[in-house]
Amino acid sequence: MSATTIAPTATGTAAKAAGPRRGAARRRRENLAGYLFMTPWLIGFVAIIGGPVVVSLYLSFTDYSILGDADWVGTENYQKMFTEDQRFWAALRVTFTYLIVSVPLVQVFALGLATLLVRGIRGLTAYRALFYVPSLIGGSVAIAILWRFIFSANGLLNNFLTAIGLPTDYSWIGMPETALSTLVILNIWQFGAAMIIYLAGLKQIPTELYEAATVDGAGGLRKFWSITLPMLSPVIFFNLLMNVVAAFQAFNTAYIVSNGTGGPADSTLFYTLYLYQRGFVDFDMGYASALGWVLLVICGAVAAGLFALSRRVVFYGDE
Amino acid sequence: MTNPTRRTFGWITIAAASALALTGCGGGGGDSTADGEIAGEISYAFWGNPARAEKVDDVIGVFEDANPEATVSPEVADYMAYIERLTVRAAGNDLACATGTQSTFLAQYAENGALRPLDDLIESGQIDVSDIPEDVLAAGQVDGKQYMLPTGTFVRLLAYNADLVAETGAPAPTDDLTWEEYGDWLREVQDGLPDGVYATENEGGLMFTFMSWVAGHGGTFVEDGKLAFDQDTLADYFEFWLDLTDDGAAIPAASIPDQLGALELTPMANGIAASGTRDIPHLYITEQALAGAGKRAAVEAVSNPSDDPDESANILGSNGISIPESCDNVATAAAWIDFFANDADAALAFQSDNGILTNTTAQDALLDDADTPDGVKQNVTILQGLTESGDLTTTAYPAGLPTLTAELQRLYQQVAFGEMSVDEAAAAFFTAAEDALD
Numbered sequence: 001m002s003a004t005t006i007a008p009t010a011t012g013t014a015a016k017a018a019g020p021r022r023g024a025a026r027r028r029r030e031n032l033a034g035y036l037f038m039t040p041w042l043i044g045f046v047a048i049i050g051g052p053v054v055v056s057l058y059l060s061f062t063d064y065s066i067l068g069d070a071d072w073v074g075t076e077n078y079q080k081m082f083t084e085d086q087r088f089w090a091a092l093r094v095t096f097t098y099l100i101v102s103v104p105l106v107q108v109f110a111l112g113l114a115t116l117l118v119r120g121i122r123g124l125t126a127y128r129a130l131f132y133v134p135s136l137i138g139g140s141v142a143i144a145i146l147w148r149f150i151f152s153a154n155g156l157l158n159n160f161l162t163a164i165g166l167p168t169d170y171s172w173i174g175m176p177e178t179a180l181s182t183l184v185i186l187n188i189w190q191f192g193a194a195m196i197i198y199l200a201g202l203k204q205i206p207t208e209l210y211e212a213a214t215v216d217g218a219g220g221l222r223k224f225w226s227i228t229l230p231m232l233s234p235v236i237f238f239n240l241l242m243n244v245v246a247a248f249q250a251f252n253t254a255y256i257v258s259n260g261t262g263g264p265a266d267s268t269l270f271y272t273l274y275l276y277q278r279g280f281v282d283f284d285m286g287y288a289s290a291l292g293w294v295l296l297v298i299c300g301a302v303a304a305g306l307f308a309l310s311r312r313v314v315f316y317g318d319e
Numbered sequence: 320m321t322n323p324t325r326r327t328f329g330w331i332t333i334a335a336a337s338a339l340a341l342t343g344c345g346g347g348g349g350d351s352t353a354d355g356e357i358a359g360e361i362s363y364a365f366w367g368n369p370a371r372a373e374k375v376d377d378v379i380g381v382f383e384d385a386n387p388e389a390t391v392s393p394e395v396a397d398y399m400a401y402i403e404r405l406t407v408r409a410a411g412n413d414l415a416c417a418t419g420t421q422s423t424f425l426a427q428y429a430e431n432g433a434l435r436p437l438d439d440l441i442e443s444g445q446i447d448v449s450d451i452p453e454d455v456l457a458a459g460q461v462d463g464k465q466y467m468l469p470t471g472t473f474v475r476l477l478a479y480n481a482d483l484v485a486e487t488g489a490p491a492p493t494d495d496l497t498w499e500e501y502g503d504w505l506r507e508v509q510d511g512l513p514d515g516v517y518a519t520e521n522e523g524g525l526m527f528t529f530m531s532w533v534a535g536h537g538g539t540f541v542e543d544g545k546l547a548f549d550q551d552t553l554a555d556y557f558e559f560w561l562d563l564t565d566d567g568a569a570i571p572a573a574s575i576p577d578q579l580g581a582l583e584l585t586p587m588a589n590g591i592a593a594s595g596t597r598d599i600p601h602l603y604i605t606e607q608a609l610a611g612a613g614k615r616a617a618v619e620a621v622s623n624p625s626d627d628p629d630e631s632a633n634i635l636g637s638n639g640i641s642i643p644e645s646c647d648n649v650a651t652a653a654a655w656i657d658f659f660a661n662d663a664d665a666a667l668a669f670q671s672d673n674g675i676l677t678n679t680t681a682q683d684a685l686l687d688d689a690d691t692p693d694g695v696k697q698n699v700t701i702l703q704g705l706t707e708s709g710d711l712t713t714t715a716y717p718a719g720l721p722t723l724t725a726e727l728q729r730l731y732q733q734v735a736f737g738e739m740s741v742d743e744a745a746a747a748f749f750t751a752a753e754d755a756l757d
Contacts, residue, residue, distance in 0.1 A: 067410060067432075067433055152574075174577070176738070261728060265729070281725055
């Protein structure tokens with residue numbers, strides 16, 4: 001009795017024990033397969049992104065000159081940056097000015113136009129494509145050169161002003177007071193990508209909300225303020241975050257328009273352009289690495305601030 | 320046991336393959352000494368446009384016909400991209416066996432050990448320099464060693480729109496102007512020019528013009544790794560250009576960006592400025608640009624001003640070819656350099672496309688050839704005239720010159736826009752130089 005009792009139990013125990021083992025083995029095989037599939041990405045990440053990022057942190061504490069040895073200098077690069085380097089502060093000032101002015105304006109233009117286009121006008125697809133094109137070509141060399149043609153002393157803008165009776169030979173791109181503004185305009189002109197995202201977001205807002213508001217006698221402005229903006233706030237937050245990060249990374253247009261100088265008189269010296277100059281003109285890669293890490297910290301802090309703010313002002317439908 | 324072993328072997332294989340892929344190791348078998356045969360493949364990296372690339376292809380064809388065991392792979396990029404790539408490749412010990420270099424940045428690579436001296440190759444006769452003038456060769460030397468064989472020289476001269484100047488009633492400039500006389504001449508020209516046209520481009524931030532200023536005042540730019548002129552020299556230079564700008568004889572500071580771009584878009588090439596400094600090969604291009612803008616005119620050139628009649632302020636620089644320390648086929652690289660610099664057929668194929676050909680015999684071959692474009696013949700003739708009259712000077716191009724060049728431009732703009740005093744800017748330049756020349 002006991003034997004017959006024990007035998008099935010023993011068999012059952014063995015089966016139970018074998019089951020988890022087989023399951024664990026299967027999971028290991030699956031995991032291994034997963035890791036193998038990940039391997040190309042992992043190698044790429046370590047070799048192209050992760051590795052250089054870690055190395056750049058080390059280099060930021062050295063005097064590495066790209067062609068010479070990297071000697072440890074401790075925090076000297078960071079001390080010099082914060083206490084002696086006037087161009088570092090100039091670059092920060094230019095970058096933050098550019099960010100604070102251009103990012104909100106891009107949102108206003110993009111959202112405004114998306115609001116118009118969402119009304120189902122004829123030829124919507126064509127308009128959408130038309131407004132999106134600058135986003136594709138806006139950061140290109142050709143457009144940056146075109147910008148010089150438009151805003152130089154003998155450029156198209158001054159020709160237009162002369163034609164309407166306001167003759168001027170003011171070089172919008174050559175004067176420190178206005179050079180950055182031309183780059184802000186160039187950035188605003190590339191509002192198409194944000195507009196497409198806003199357009200998609202606007203189409204997700206339930207029409208019943210507007211219908212109910214209409215019944216209650218709400219006007220267009222009230223509906224925009226009380227329905228559109230809250231319902232669209234996650235999309236606005238997304239666009240804002242992406243544009244802020246892009247503004248910190250802005251490089252191409254300033255590089256081309258100023259011939260890589262950040263001029264006139266450092267008025268278009270974006271942070272990344274200064275970093276480039278220190279690394280690839282001065283060969284001061286240790287200092288450039290330190291600049292890169294400070295930018296990362298600033299960018300991270302601003303992003304964290306935006307996320308913190310989003311808890312208060314961004315409305316998610318499930319809340 | 321079988322599975323772990325197989326797995327381990329698999330991982331080792333993957334790791335080894337990855338390491339090989341990442342490090343770019345792929346065997347070698349070349350000869351890093353100078354004694355090897357002229358055989359095998361080398362790369363020749365240079366900057367330029369597609370038209371220049373085609374000419375290099377033609378030279379390579381002639382070279383490979385003469386050296387059937389050797390092949391040359393060209394690698395071309397436009398100037399800015401080339402400079403960036405050069406830096407990265409030097410850091411990775413991966414420079415092309417024949418690397419295009421220039422006086423202005425040669426020292427940066429030579430002093431850091433990225434390039435090998437060519438002196439042993441010259442002594443052995445593998446690279447013949449007998450037809451290249453000494454002062455031209457000096458443009459490829461760093462600390463007395465030949466790190467670059469100059470293949471195309473450039474000399475910046477004072478260019479002027481001869482027709483425009485004649486219309487003003489002012490005399491043409493001469494080769495013996497002092498800087499003060501040059502300033503007076505510019506003001507005289509300005510008096511006869513219409514509104515919106517200026518006597519000169521604004522060169523207060525241009526390093527080559529400043530180097531001419533230093534040489535023309537009997538000074539030396541750099542000596543023993545330090546600036547060899549005083550702050551007053553720089554301050555006076557800034558003042559000279561600020562005064563011209565205030566007098567309306569130089570284009571306004573706000574238009575300086577226009578003269579930093581493509582040559583065809585510069586004020587002089589568009590008839591907005593009557594004069595400006597130009598490399599010799601750029602004289603003809605400027606003339607063609609003026610014609611293209613509907614303002615056809617002759618562009619002439621005279622020597623840079625100098626306060627000492629015995630001191631030339633025409634500073635010679637050069638483009639050329641170097642061999643990196645990492646090259647594993649030195650003999651073939653040397654043969655390629657020798658061929659490129661000295662062979663008459665190579666000269667005819669390349670048409671002196673990047674600076675004026677340095678080999679005097681090859682220069683004559685270019686002049687005698689009916690197919691040589693007029694502009695090229697004009698360039699060669701001007702250089703030969705300067706060489707014969709001894710109206711050239713050489714200067715040391717220090718490592719850190721690119722930094723100083725950018726800094727001079729930036730500081731002049733700060734001064735021109737009233738954001739810094741002249742003395743502050745001069746002092747800031749010297750502070751920057753301490754780091755850059757360290």
